Amino acid sequence: MSDLEERCAAAGLKMTGQRKVILKVLGEASDHPSVEDVYDRAKDMDSSISIATVYRTLGLLDELDLVTRHEFQEGYSRYEVNADHHHHLIDLETGKVIEFQNDELEKLKIKIARDLGYELVDHRFELYGKKLGKKK
Amino acid sequence: MSDLEERCAAAGLKMTGQRKVILKVLGEASDHPSVEDVYDRAKDMDSSISIATVYRTLGLLDELDLVTRHEFQEGYSRYEVNADHHHHLIDLETGKVIEFQNDELEKLKIKIARDLGYELVDHRFELYGKKLGKKK
């Protein structure tokens, strides 16, 4: 049983065939798949899966904090399996998502919020750019 | 003629009654109104205005960089009349949007992108929090 499956079962979720497939897709994903992406990959393993189930499952996993939902400036959601805390740089030319971490930034965001009289609950930090040094 | 009106006319936009109303609403807004907000306020001055016109006008103004469109984690867009560069802290309890600036952050974001091999084109930095020191 995979780690994700175990954690779902522990949360009381029934391990249906569809869920196993979706969890497998997520476990194997090294990118930040959209709902459509997850759906397409899941269909390759079980063509009877419906996109409604994918939406519902991803929603549940997000609530359980097993995945994180992102809404970049694209008009739809992407998901990623939870790992260490990090931020994203989106390559505007390819759509590729690059992860990064930055301690200075972590400290700074908390300080900014506190200075404004707020306790930081959540945040969003995204960079959009294009690769340097490209020949035209 | 207001500053916004002048800049629109300069860009070749016809100054229709509806546009004047929408520009007036924007000129008077000290917050970050949603399309719905702008629509409601505009209707108070001219009840014949349609929301399609509001959408179209805000879209045009965004292209002209006279306003900026934000998509916070709310599922709809908010607009703000362009001013100095700044970021936003969204009060999760009231929906209030607080603006802030931070030079350190500005330098940091450029550095992070460059270190990853990217030229920074755009970015998003938003904080979500709740007011400190509130009595329960």
Add this chain to the structure above:
DNA sequence: GTAGCTGCAAACTCTTTGCAACTCT
């Protein structure tokens, strides 16, 4: 057995758009 899960299709929200009529310039 039954609470929970699924597929399907319809519904929803926010936004965009085709069209015919209208209006600034």
Add this chain to the structure above:
DNA sequence: AGAGTTGCAAAGAGTTTGCAGCTAC
């Protein structure tokens, strides 16, 4: 006059949901 603009209603995209049947536990 004529290009640009408008209101309306329909269409779009992404997402959610009601329902009847199915399934894991």
